[in-house]
Amino acid sequence: MLKLFNTLTRRQEVFEPIEPKTVRMYVCGVTVYDYCHIGHARSALVFDVLRRYLEYSGYAVTFVKNFTDVDDKIIKRANEQGVSSGALATKYIQAYHEDMGRMGIRGATEEPRATEHIADIIQLTEQLVNRELAYVVDGDVYFEVSKYPEYGRLSKRRLEDLQAGARVEVDERKRHPMDFALWKSSKPGEPAWESPWGPGRPGWHIECSAMSLRYLGETFDIHGGGMDLIFPHHENEIAQSCGATGKEFARYWVHNGFVQINKEKMSKSLGNFFTIREIFEKSEWSWSEEVTGEILRYFLLSTHYHSPLDFSDQALKEAKNALDGFYDLFNRLHETNESGGEDGGLLQAAAERTRESFHRSMDDDLNTSAAIAALQGLRSEVNKMVDKDLSTSNRKNVRHEFRSLGNILGLFQLDKWQFNPSVPCVGMNVESGMSISSRKTHPILGGQSSWVPTLSDSEVETRIAERREAKKRKDFKRADVIREELKSFGITIEDKPDGTARWKR
RNA sequence: GGCGCCGUACCCAAGUGGUAAGGGAGCAGUCUGCAAAACUGCGAUGCAGCGGUUCGAACCCGCUCGGCGCCUCCA
Known part of the structure; x- marks a missing residue:
């Protein structure tokens, strides 16, 4: 019997799906304007594991994870690079799949992009305007927070408290400082779609309401994301969705804790982040070892998902x-x-x-x-x-x-020791006749090349056979020389009682 | 100002009322030509501090100290 900590009630609750043996879950993905960092990896991994465990437990899981592919940061960066925001988003969606794939994170059932659902977004926005929960100002559409009495239910905040220390610049056109945009009129040069309120683009929160409604229906089982999305993102989603449908939205809200660097939140704004691909290339402790997806998974899963992780x-x-x-x-x-x-x-x-x-x-x-x-x-x-x-x-x-x-x-699936992931896809270094792998300085051969030679399986086997002969002759000196040589290639030998040896990279 | 989280051995970390899981590192030993791996043993009378509730507290309550998050985009 699975129990989940539900942010909505701040308690652990027994998980019971709406439909028996079926789970519908929605997880907020990323805004695709840059490579993903380890914090994104943690979030993706937590829900990957939740999904795997639900499936293992016999549920049919429909898992939706969105990509936010239109927003200020994307537009800004696209302009800097002289590409369209759509092209920029596509590039980073591809990178997302590469990085997450390398970590063994499975793709979701549906991975919709916001811009593929503009019609749904407009329709939902219209519904909110018709219900007088939203109002139009100069081509912008705002959700009117004070019309939704339960606002603050998820984040346990009261509107009065929010105002007090708010660092938001108050937009005079808004009826309440916490009112948020459902639809933004576009400035010249920005991506725009036709709407009843003129050309514009969706606000951030509305896409998740629209797409979860499209793929999972009005009420679904689990909604997840990082802790930082509780407010305002998820609070606003609830207001929009419940406001529009009058029905319950998501039943279980699951939020993962942050990855930190020296006890501080890892974030773009602090600049203290490592991208996933950066980590895969890291190998500070030893020239021969790289970080693999499995190592990263083990590390990220060694702490409960709700706690911070350094x-x-x-x-x-x-x-x-x-x-x-x-x-x-x-x-x-x-x-x-x-x-x-x-x-x-x-x-x-x-x-x-x-x-x-x-x-x-x-x-x-x-x-x-x-x-x-x-x-x-x-x-x-x-x-x-x-x-x-x-x-x-x-x-x-x-x-x-x-x-x-x-x-x-997502652990223990490899057939054999494979901690050096570049070994299976090595090229050959013509001069030395040795296969090459990671880019670091070899401790013996030195740094004349940016590529480190390594040995193929058969090369290793040959040396081990030779060492076995030496051992038979009691030529331990020779045997040790071979072992040292292999060690310099990052290969460790374990002798077995019967005289044979197992080895690993 | 409001809301909230965390503080367990050298490091990571589980445990939320019944007397401290697990891993890593370290040390010692067994095995081995030597190594490696494995195995065995050692390691918090103690869970930030102080008070309280209780037969009993790391776990509940209060205060204090220290670290952090959200309230603005953020996984």
């Missing part, structure tokens, strides 16, 4: 190390064991305990840290079993267990 190299490194432990085990599980132990019962019991604990944690408002702890517990137990004696089929079974629970978090 981003740092060290935190990323810790996530990497923790993940290493899992993949070390998976490597052991891939190996066969002819003796075949009799420990299936023990294993099943451990897996069962883990599953229960995992489900309990996820049901508790998506407590991913506790869920990961359950998986860590199984890792430790299985390692002990492998040490003792675990049959080949049991190894397969438990690897499957990790894969299936891990899939809810």
Whole structure:
């Protein structure tokens, strides 16, 4: 039984969908005028995991995530670059898909752009004007906040309080300072659409009301987004949607906490942000290691989604190390064991305990840290079993267990150790005959090239075979030289009792 | 001025009334030619501080200190 913290009631509530076995959810995506930063990644990831868990739990999920592709920032930047705002938006939507795809974040069922729904927006705005909840001034249309008695329900703010410390410049044409634009008349050179109030473009909040109505209906189950959207964005959405339909809007409001840098919110305005692609290129702790989507996921899920989360190299490194432990085990599980132990019962019991604990944690408002702890517990137990004696089929079974629970978090899906993501797509360096990967200085070969040589799988295998021969001859000196050489390419060897060795990048 | 969040070991982090999960790092040991991995052991009489409620509090209440967010675009 899933419980979610509902911002509307400020309480954890048992999740019950409107229609049995069906979930309709809407999540506010991004305004596409720049590359996404790690904060955007967290939000996208949280709802990706919520969606995965709902599906895993047997719900059919309709998941809508919008792109805001017309707004002041987009127009400004498009003008600076001399391109149309539509083209600029398209470029960053593509980048969004690349970045999120690399993090294993699945696409939504629908990913509408605001400009594809101008007709819906105009229709909804007209409805609000007709109901006298909105008024027209000089081609602008404003929502009249004081006509909607429940305004402030989500953010727990009262109109009087809002006025007191408001930093808003008061537009004299507005009837109340908190009235917000549904439709903005366009200035020359700005993108514009014909409307009953003259050429213009939609305000920010109305697109979400219009598009959720279009794809999910008047009332739907879950509405999500970052904490900072609670006010005014989501408050305004509620006012518009409930005002227009007279029906309940979204039933569960889920908001994720911020990613911070040194305890401060990461944001464009503070300039203290890292884009996702920047992080993927980061590799400060070691020349050979890059950040992968899985490391980023592990890091972001190691804290409950509602809490703030501090981003740092060290935190990323810790996530990497923790993940290493899992993949070390998976490597052991891939190996066969002819003796075949009799420990299936023990294993099943451990897996069962883990599953229960995992489900309990996820049901508790998506407590991913506790869920990961359950998986860590199984890792430790299985390692002990492998040490003792675990049959080949049991190894397969438990690897499957990790894969299936891990899939809810988007972890553990790789077949083999692959922490250096550029390895599978290496080119060849003609001079050295070695394949090349990441752009950093090799500790031995030096920095004459911006590309670091690495070894292909077969090159590694050859050296390992040679080392095995050396070990047979008790030529440990030679064996150590080979190991050192491989290490300089970022390859670590683990000798096994039978004389063979497993290796990893 | 209004609304709200956070403070748990060296680091990250769960736990919201019954006596401190988990991970990372560290140290010691077992195994090993040596490493690596794995395993075993060690690690907060303590949950920012002070008071209160209670048989019992990290968890509830009050105050204080420290950090932060929203009220303007923001995931």
